[in-house]
Amino acid sequence: MTDPAPNAPQRPQEITTHGDTRIDPWFWLRDVDDPETLAYLRAENAHTEAVMAPEEELQEQLFLEMRGRIKEDDSTVPEKEGDYYYYTRFEEGKQYPIHCRKRLSLDAPEEILINVNELAEGQDYCRVGSWENSPDHKWLAYSVDTDGSEQYTIVIKNLDTGELLGEAIPNSYYSLEWANDNQTIFYDVLDENHRPVKIFKHRLGDDPAKDELVYEETDERFFVSVVKSSSKRFMFVASSGNNMSEWHFMDAGDPGSKLTMIEPRRGDFEYDVDHHGDRFLIRNNGDGARDFKVSETLISAPGSDNWRDFVPHVLGRPIAGIGVSQDYFVLYYRSNGLPQVRIMDLAAGTSHDLTLDEEDYAVRLQGGREWDSPILRFSYASLTTPATVYDYDMNTREREFRKQTEVLGDFSPEKYQSRRVFATAEDGTQIPISLLYAKDTPLDGSAPLYLYGYGSYGIIIDSDFSSIRLSLVDRGYIFAITHIRGGMDLGWDWYEEGKLLNKKNTFTDFIACAEHLINEGYTTKGRIVASGGSAGGMLMGAVVNLRPDLFKAVIADVPFVDVLNTMLDDTLPLTTMEYNEWGNPNDQRFYDYIKSYSPYDNVQRQDYPHMLITGGISDPRVTYWEPAKWAAQLRDLKTDDNLLLLKIHMDSGHGGASGRFDRLREVALEYAFILKVFAME
Numbered sequence: 001m002t003d004p005a006p007n008a009p010q011r012p013q014e015i016t017t018h019g020d021t022r023i024d025p026w027f028w029l030r031d032v033d034d035p036e037t038l039a040y041l042r043a044e045n046a047h048t049e050a051v052m053a054p055e056e057e058l059q060e061q062l063f064l065e066m067r068g069r070i071k072e073d074d075s076t077v078p079e080k081e082g083d084y085y086y087y088t089r090f091e092e093g094k095q096y097p098i099h100c101r102k103r104l105s106l107d108a109p110e111e112i113l114i115n116v117n118e119l120a121e122g123q124d125y126c127r128v129g130s131w132e133n134s135p136d137h138k139w140l141a142y143s144v145d146t147d148g149s150e151q152y153t154i155v156i157k158n159l160d161t162g163e164l165l166g167e168a169i170p171n172s173y174y175s176l177e178w179a180n181d182n183q184t185i186f187y188d189v190l191d192e193n194h195r196p197v198k199i200f201k202h203r204l205g206d207d208p209a210k211d212e213l214v215y216e217e218t219d220e221r222f223f224v225s226v227v228k229s230s231s232k233r234f235m236f237v238a239s240s241g242n243n244m245s246e247w248h249f250m251d252a253g254d255p256g257s258k259l260t261m262i263e264p265r266r267g268d269f270e271y272d273v274d275h276h277g278d279r280f281l282i283r284n285n286g287d288g289a290r291d292f293k294v295s296e297t298l299i300s301a302p303g304s305d306n307w308r309d310f311v312p313h314v315l316g317r318p319i320a321g322i323g324v325s326q327d328y329f330v331l332y333y334r335s336n337g338l339p340q341v342r343i344m345d346l347a348a349g350t351s352h353d354l355t356l357d358e359e360d361y362a363v364r365l366q367g368g369r370e371w372d373s374p375i376l377r378f379s380y381a382s383l384t385t386p387a388t389v390y391d392y393d394m395n396t397r398e399r400e401f402r403k404q405t406e407v408l409g410d411f412s413p414e415k416y417q418s419r420r421v422f423a424t425a426e427d428g429t430q431i432p433i434s435l436l437y438a439k440d441t442p443l444d445g446s447a448p449l450y451l452y453g454y455g456s457y458g459i460i461i462d463s464d465f466s467s468i469r470l471s472l473v474d475r476g477y478i479f480a481i482t483h484i485r486g487g488m489d490l491g492w493d494w495y496e497e498g499k500l501l502n503k504k505n506t507f508t509d510f511i512a513c514a515e516h517l518i519n520e521g522y523t524t525k526g527r528i529v530a531s532g533g534s535a536g537g538m539l540m541g542a543v544v545n546l547r548p549d550l551f552k553a554v555i556a557d558v559p560f561v562d563v564l565n566t567m568l569d570d571t572l573p574l575t576t577m578e579y580n581e582w583g584n585p586n587d588q589r590f591y592d593y594i595k596s597y598s599p600y601d602n603v604q605r606q607d608y609p610h611m612l613i614t615g616g617i618s619d620p621r622v623t624y625w626e627p628a629k630w631a632a633q634l635r636d637l638k639t640d641d642n643l644l645l646l647k648i649h650m651d652s653g654h655g656g657a658s659g660r661f662d663r664l665r666e667v668a669l670e671y672a673f674i675l676k677v678f679a680m681e
Helices: 035-068 492-496 504-519 535-546 563-567 576-582 588-597 625-637 660-679
Strands: 013-017 020-024 079-081 084-089 098-103 111-115 127-133 139-145 152-158 169-172 176-178 184-190 196-203 212-216 223-228 234-241 244-251 260-263 271-276 279-284 293-298 308-311 319-324 328-335 338-345 351-353 362-366 375-381 388-393 398-404 416-424 430-438 449-452 478-482 528-533 551-557 610-616 644-649
Touching: 035 625, 035 644, 035 660, 098 127, 111 127, 111 139, 127 176, 139 176, 152 184, 169 184, 176 223, 184 223, 196 223, 234 271, 244 271, 260 271, 271 319, 279 319, 293 319, 338 362, 338 375, 416 504, 430 504, 449 504, 478 504, 504 528, 504 535, 504 588, 528 535, 535 551, 551 660, 563 576, 563 588, 610 625, 610 660, 625 644, 644 660
Parallel strands: 449 478, 449 528, 528 551, 551 610, 610 644
Antiparallel strands: 013 020, 079 084, 084 098, 098 111, 127 139, 139 152, 152 169, 176 184, 184 196, 196 212, 223 234, 234 244, 244 260, 271 279, 279 293, 293 308, 319 328, 328 338, 338 351, 362 375, 375 388, 388 398, 416 430, 430 478
16 A cells, blocks of 8 residues: 555635636645645655556566667768768767767768767756857857756857867857857847847857847747848847747848848737848748748848748648758648648749658658758658658759668567548547557457647647657557647648637547547547647646546646646746737636636546646746646545546656656656556456
């Protein structure tokens, strides 16, 4: 017998908004300096450890088999830039990447730029956020986070001597770019609410405390970043809100030049910019182009009054991104929910699409380092095909195989089947589902099923390969990805129908997918594991309140579940930016709607499935107290004896562990939990 589950003491706090008073018994858990907060979190962790102790051998087995599929001494395909080939490799037994380069030839001696294993020594967490070499390849700037808070410190390395300059720049986020003078870097800085709102420039040798402010964002709904054009001619400063943006540009060869605005921000208007020749190419949703178009305009006349269609808008063909090189333009779009790549010869005006064969797949473009190269590098994968890197010669239209991620052991794609099926939502909408299962898995309703969902921010969950999930699939589980509304799989309307006052479609779509897979004989009610993280954790909280009978177990990683309280707190990093996603509850319409589905506010006195909930103590995106409060609320109200486990990672943030093997241990815990509860039948 394990010790009984911990119970967080209730300290009722009244919260009144729009005349509506809510009682929050666990509001006090927000205070990480309260000794009782840490005591409660540690008690929950100890309880989870005690409950899972009988499965320690199973966890180790799962960890070893997942690790055993990984080729540990692996490397990326080298990228050529000037006289150098840049690549990243891993060493056997080491947790972290090693960033390297070779000069003139791949047979040349290796030069190690950053050995993250060395940076991580003595640290529980270590992640390099950005790393950029100077255009002359003599300097390297990179940023490091050592606690998972996504608060990075930038350091600069002399690549001739290997020495670090004594001018570390703290409190940065993810933006870092070199000017063309090889002496100046542009970077972002976080404010007291952990929002990147300022762009500074730093000249080598200067005191960072005296760096010049280049741009400051004053609208709390926007984050700011800096990015270089593909041509390397311009530096862009982009202010981005949810579904809104505003870009400025300056000459990357003249760090002292002033910023020029391209087009002012306005509500529900989103654009991004690249450069070619005497023009800017601008992906945007102006003039009713809901699924985006690409416009062109002269650099000398950047405003939207001068924009002309370069790639026209087609409803139902969402344009996800563009790529530009000296001679070619690349359009990354989706058709029927699947990624497509179109290549245009800029001189000839002709275009063609890459041929992509499987029923369901994922494609990712890997931006080239050389402006004048005709090579387009891309990665292709599916649920049964490991990530495969190709170099596509846009001149000859020939595809060269460069590398496929090696899966060790007895893996063979022929052992597995993938399918793409459709569920019918409450309003008749057809919702795509991607399926993976072993060919010998019975499709008679007896198989357990792992159902994953996200459905927010327009983010698309592609049908990528993962050797990790084989540990469930090889045990007879069917793995399913729901492409529910709230993502942008089938276009902007697909996104809008799952946000703001339509958010509940995301939840009912997921339920419809579960019911469809039951009705089609893939599984049976009560034999489904539902899984999601972050905003997908909100999805888990909502569906388990609505239809707990469908699920055997729920995995909710860093779940965004205290939605109403979070969206009422404008001091949190993401709140104001996300008013366009969830609604501003200071408006009573949105307050009432969010309150009607917010998982924490809608826990019922009812039976719930087995549940494993995780969080990160330094998570700036979904604060640790959201999963902690939710677990306490569930413990207080649920009427069943099913397992409810909370695991707060005390040394990481939103992304979990930083080491590649430590992350596998987190998955091994989740998979062991799933196998444990199914063994309890």
